[in-house]
Amino acid sequence: MPSHLRHTIAPGDLPDSIARYLRAHRDHNTSTAVAAFTGDATVTDDGRTYQGATEIERWLNRSATEFTYTIELTDAQQIDPAHYVATHHLEGDFPGGSVDLRYQFSLRDDLIERLVIEP
Template identity: 65%
Template sequence: MTAQPIHPADLPGIVTRYLRAHAARDTPTAIGAFTPDATVTDDGRTYEGRAAVERWLDREASEYTYTTELTAAERSDAEHCTVTNHLEGDFPGGVVDLRYRFALRDGLIQRLDIAP
């Protein structure tokens, strides 16, 4: 199925909860959005399992300071959606648009791939 643009308010609640917690650097709430066997791929690195994802979240929260603005949302089906965020901060390059591709299972995030 082809992804269709949606209003951000129509994103699955768990995705919205994760995005808000991640932006607020609230690791306990963010990690609660993931399945125990979740996988995150970010910046060419893959983190498998909730403990590894939690370490990634903690590192992300402390490594750079940046702002995030949600600029687009799409949904392929009930279990797959993509969010595009515009980031500006003190990371290399200072500005980037990233696509957050979510795969859900049992109402939680089972996989998250982050890439330009």
């Protein structure tokens, strides 16, 4: 996605499904987080891809318990009506201790179809 099409938006202007997912993920509410995805959604995190609700639910449960960390939304961008990027700053007991991660969302029918998380 060309960077010249991106524009910064207020975090409150993120689509409802993304805001719902981010809130639920932060609160470790797996069932609400999974409900923000399409049934055939994919998540790519740390070089691994998870396909469908069952794998995404397992990934969310594991990521909620693997490390203790704080997460802060530091930037939100809209690329087009179906693509958004939410940048988060994480600090915790994971290797390195702090990282900025880009959560790249693709939407379909107002739900998250694809999420790629990378530095």
